[in-house]
Amino acid sequence: MKKKYLLAPGPTPVPERALADMALPVIHHRAPEYVPILQEVRDNLKYLFQTKQEVLIFTSSGTGAMEGCVSNLLSAGDHALAVRGGKFGERWFDICKAYSVNVEAIDVEWGYAVKLEQVESALKKNPEIKAVFIQASETSTGVYHPVKEIADIVRKRNNTILVVDAITALGVVNLPQDEWGIDAVVTGSQKALMLPPGLAFVSLSDKAWSFAEKSNLPKYYFNFKKEKKSLEKNQNAYTPNVQLIVGLREVLREIKEEGLEQVFKRHADLANATRQAVQALGLKLYTVDKPSNALTAVWAPEGMDAGKITKLIREKYGITIAGGQDAAKGKIFRIAHLGYSGYFDVITAISALEAVLKELGYKFETGAGLKAAQKALFGE
Amino acid sequence: MKKKYLLAPGPTPVPERALADMALPVIHHRAPEYVPILQEVRDNLKYLFQTKQEVLIFTSSGTGAMEGCVSNLLSAGDHALAVRGGKFGERWFDICKAYSVNVEAIDVEWGYAVKLEQVESALKKNPEIKAVFIQASETSTGVYHPVKEIADIVRKRNNTILVVDAITALGVVNLPQDEWGIDAVVTGSQKALMLPPGLAFVSLSDKAWSFAEKSNLPKYYFNFKKEKKSLEKNQNAYTPNVQLIVGLREVLREIKEEGLEQVFKRHADLANATRQAVQALGLKLYTVDKPSNALTAVWAPEGMDAGKITKLIREKYGITIAGGQDAAKGKIFRIAHLGYSGYFDVITAISALEAVLKELGYKFETGAGLKAAQKALFGE
Numbered sequence: 027m028k029k030k031y032l033l034a035p036g037p038t039p040v041p042e043r044a045l046a047d048m049a050l051p052v053i054h055h056r057a058p059e060y061v062p063i064l065q066e067v068r069d070n071l072k073y074l075f076q077t078k079q080e081v082l083i084f085t086s087s088g089t090g091a092m093e094g095c096v097s098n099l100l101s102a103g104d105h106a107l108a109v110r111g112g113k114f115g116e117r118w119f120d121i122c123k124a125y126s127v128n129v130e131a132i133d134v135e136w137g138y139a140v141k142l143e144q145v146e147s148a149l150k151k152n153p154e155i156k157a158v159f160i161q162a163s164e165t166s167t168g169v170y171h172p173v174k175e176i177a178d179i180v181r182k183r184n185n186t187i188l189v190v191d192a193i194t195a196l197g198v199v200n201l202p203q204d205e206w207g208i209d210a211v212v213t214g215s216q217k218a219l220m221l222p223p224g225l226a227f228v229s230l231s232d233k234a235w236s237f238a239e240k241s242n243l244p245k246y247y248f249n250f251k252k253e254k255k256s257l258e259k260n261q262n263a264y265t266p267n268v269q270l271i272v273g274l275r276e277v278l279r280e281i282k283e284e285g286l287e288q289v290f291k292r293h294a295d296l297a298n299a300t301r302q303a304v305q306a307l308g309l310k311l312y313t314v315d316k317p318s319n320a321l322t323a324v325w326a327p328e329g330m331d332a333g334k335i336t337k338l339i340r341e342k343y344g345i346t347i348a349g350g351q352d353a354a355k356g357k358i359f360r361i362a363h364l365g366y367s368g369y370f371d372v373i374t375a376i377s378a379l380e381a382v383l384k385e386l387g388y389k390f391e392t393g394a395g396l397k398a399a400q401k402a403l404f405g406e
Numbered sequence: 407m408k409k410k411y412l413l414a415p416g417p418t419p420v421p422e423r424a425l426a427d428m429a430l431p432v433i434h435h436r437a438p439e440y441v442p443i444l445q446e447v448r449d450n451l452k453y454l455f456q457t458k459q460e461v462l463i464f465t466s467s468g469t470g471a472m473e474g475c476v477s478n479l480l481s482a483g484d485h486a487l488a489v490r491g492g493k494f495g496e497r498w499f500d501i502c503k504a505y506s507v508n509v510e511a512i513d514v515e516w517g518y519a520v521k522l523e524q525v526e527s528a529l530k531k532n533p534e535i536k537a538v539f540i541q542a543s544e545t546s547t548g549v550y551h552p553v554k555e556i557a558d559i560v561r562k563r564n565n566t567i568l569v570v571d572a573i574t575a576l577g578v579v580n581l582p583q584d585e586w587g588i589d590a591v592v593t594g595s596q597k598a599l600m601l602p603p604g605l606a607f608v609s610l611s612d613k614a615w616s617f618a619e620k621s622n623l624p625k626y627y628f629n630f631k632k633e634k635k636s637l638e639k640n641q642n643a644y645t646p647n648v649q650l651i652v653g654l655r656e657v658l659r660e661i662k663e664e665g666l667e668q669v670f671k672r673h674a675d676l677a678n679a680t681r682q683a684v685q686a687l688g689l690k691l692y693t694v695d696k697p698s699n700a701l702t703a704v705w706a707p708e709g710m711d712a713g714k715i716t717k718l719i720r721e722k723y724g725i726t727i728a729g730g731q732d733a734a735k736g737k738i739f740r741i742a743h744l745g746y747s748g749y750f751d752v753i754t755a756i757s758a759l760e761a762v763l764k765e766l767g768y769k770f771e772t773g774a775g776l777k778a779a780q781k782a783l784f785g786e
Binding site: 030032034036037038039040045046048049050051052053054055056057058084085086087088089090093096097120121124125126214216222223224243244245246247248264265266267268269270340346348 | 410412414416417418419420425426428429430431432433434435436437438464465466467468469470473476477500501504505506594596602603604623624625626627628644645646647648649650720726728
C-alpha cells in the first residue's frame with residue numbers, strides 16, 4: 027500500500043465533501059434544483075474575486091478564459107504588451123499572436139519579477155498599447171509579479187487595460203479586483219479553488235466591459251457578453267459542467283467559512299515554512315524575486331538531475347510534486363502548497379524530500395529541513 | 407422522499423461505477439498513472455467513432471468542438487453551407503457568421519429532415535462551398551438527418567467536407583465515420599457517453615486534416631493540430647478534466663462490453679417503444695421525418711401548454727424531461743432514451759406521462775400507453 031499525495035501546483039487535492047457532492051447523480055442545468063446552486067456560486071465568486079462584477083464561468087481549462095480575454099477585449103490590429111517571464115507569460119504572447127494582435131513582450135529572466143520601470147517604459151514607448159497581459163503568480167517559475175503596482179500604472183491610461191492571469195494566485199494571495207482596479211482577473215478550478223480541472227473564470231471591470239463592447243475579434247464559445255447576459259438570468263450560456271458547479275458550491279462555502287484573510291495567511295505560512303525548510307537543507311530557491319505563496323520552486327543540488335527527485339519521490343513515496351517546465355526542465359522541482367493544504371502537507375513534503383535527497387547522495391544534516399519547517403509553522 | 411429520474415436529452419444519467427470512479431481523488435495529468443488511462447480512452451474512442459483516426463478530446467461542452475470545426479477547417483472568406491432545421495443547426499450557422507465565413511443556410515421546417523435534393527442543389531449552385539455543416543440528430547426537433555446519403559454526395563467533391571454534429575447521435579445510431587466517409591464527427595460527454603457535461607470530442611478524416619493544414623482562422627484553445635500532436639504523445643495539450651477522463655475510461659469499457667451493435671439496437675428498441683406508447687395515447691409525434699433514436703419529441707395535446715406537462719412531471723414525480731426550445735417552446739415535450747437507459751426507463755416515463763396527462767384533463771384509456779410500450783419491448 028502506497029498512500030498518495032498530490033502536492034503539484036495544479037491539479038490540487040479536492041476536499042472530501044466536494045468529492046462526495048460531485049459523486050451524486052447529475053442534475054439538469056435548466057431544472058429548478060440548479061437555480062439556487064448557481065445563485066449561491068455566483069454570489070460567492072464575487073466574494074472570492076472581491077468584486078461587485080458578475081464572475082463569468084466557462085467549462086474549459088484556464089487557458090480558455092485567457093484566450094477569451096484576448097478575443098473579447100481586443101480588436102484586429104490592436105497593440106498589446108505581454109510580460110513574458112515564464113511558460114504562462116509566453117502563453118499570453120502566443121494567444122495574442124494567434125489573433126493577429128500586435129503584441130510585444132517584456133522578456134523577464136525566469137525566476138525574476140518584472141520591474142515597474144520596464145512596464146512604464148514599454149507603455150511610454152508605445153502609446154497605442156491597449157492591454158497589458160501578465161501573470162499574478164507565474165506557475166512555471168514561482169514568481170509573483172507586482173500586480174498592485176502595475177495596476178496603478180495602467181489605471182492612469184484611459185485606453186489601456188490590465189489583464190491578470192491569477193490562475194495560481196486567486197485564493198492564495200490578496201488580489202482585490204475592484205480595490206486595485208484590475209480590469210480582468212482569470213482563474214481556473216484546479217488550483218486554490220480545490221476542484222478538479224474543468225472550469226475557468228473571468229471577471230471584468232467596467233473599463234474592460236467597455237473594451238468588450240468594441241471588440242471585433244471572432245469568438246463564440248468564450249463569448250463574454252453572452253455568458254454575462256445568461257448569468258444575469260442565472261443560467262449558463264452553454265451546458266456547464268454541472269458536477270463541478272456543484273463541487274464549486276461546496277469549496278466556496280469552505281473558503282467563505284475560513285475567511286479570505288485566513289486563507290491568505292495560511293498560504294503565506296505554508297509558503298514561508300517550505301522556503302525556510304529547503305534553504306535549511308542548503309538548497310537554493312529558484313525564484314529570486316519575489317516568490318509566490320502558491321508554490322516553492324527550488325534548484326536541484328549542483329550536478330543532480332531534478333527529474334530524479336520528482337521521479338523518486340513519486341515512485342517510492344507516492345508524492346506527486348512538479349518538475350521544471352521548458353527552460354527549467356531537469357533543473358528545478360516545484361512543491362505546491364495551495365488549495366486544500368495544511369501544515370502537515372509541508373511537513374510531509376519536506377520529510378519525503380529529505381529522504382529522497384539522502385538516497386540520491388546529497389549531503390545535509392538529517393532533519394534540518396523538518397526542524398526549520400517546524401519552527402516556521404509552530405514557533406521556536 | 408421523491409425518487410429522481412433524469413430523462414432529458416442531456417445531461418443523461420451516469421452509470422454508478424463511473425460516478426464512483428470520478429469521486430476518487432484527482433490524479434495529475436502528467437503523472438505516470440494517467441498514461442494507461444489516456445491510452446485506453448484513446449483506443450476505445452476509436453472504437454466508438456469507428457475510425458482509425460485520433461479522436462481529439464477537449465475540456466469544454468460540445469459547442470466548443472463545433473466552434474473548433476469552423477476555426478480549424480475553414481479560412482477567412484470561405485463559403486459554407488449549414489442545414490438549419492433546429493436550434494443546433496442555427497448554431498452551426500451562427501458560429502460560421504462569428505468567423506466571417508460566407509455561410510448560407512438550407513432552412514428546413516422544424517420536425518423535418520433535410521432533403522437530399524436540397525443539399526445537392528445548394529452545392530451545385532455554389533461550387534465554392536467548402537464545408538457542409540449538419541446535425542446527425544437535431545436534438546431540438548428529434549430529427550435524424552440522412553448523414554450517410556449526404557456523405558455520399560459530399561464525398562464526390564474534392565474541395566468540400568462534411569462536418570457532422572453527432573452530439574446526440576454517436577453511440578445511439580450506427581455512424582461509422584471511416585466507412586461512410588464523414589469528414590468531421592463531433593460529440594460531447596453528457597449524451598450517449600453517459601458522463602457529466604464537460605468533455606467534447608472531434609474526429610477528422612484525412613481530407614479534413616488537409617483542410618486543417620490550410621486554415622487561417624484564429625484559434626488557440628480549440629487547436630486541432632496541437633491537440634492531435636499532444637495526443638499522439640499520449641498527452642493533452644492543456645490541463646484536461648481528469649475526473650471526466652477517468653469516468654470516460656469506465657463508460658467506454660461498458661460500451662465496448664455491450665458492443666456497439668447491441669448499443670444501437672437497445673436505443674432503437676427504447677425509441678420504438680416510446681413512439682408506440684405516446685401514439686397509443688393519441689398524441690402526435692413532433693418529428694415527422696425521421697425520428698432520432700435518442701429522444702422522442704411529442705406535441706402536447708391540442709390546447710394544452712407543454713410546459714405544464716414538464717413542470718408537473720418534475721414536481722410531482724421527480725422526473726426531468728425536456729420541453730421545447732425556441733420556436734417549439736410550450737408546444738412540445740421531449741423524452742430522452744439515450745445513454746444509460748433501459749426498458750424500465752421507458753415504462754417509468756410513460757407511466758408518469760399518463761398520470762400527468764390524466765391530471766391535466768386529457769382523455770385517454772388509462773394504461774394504453776403502457777400496454778403499447780410493453781408490447782413493443784417484450785412482444786405481444
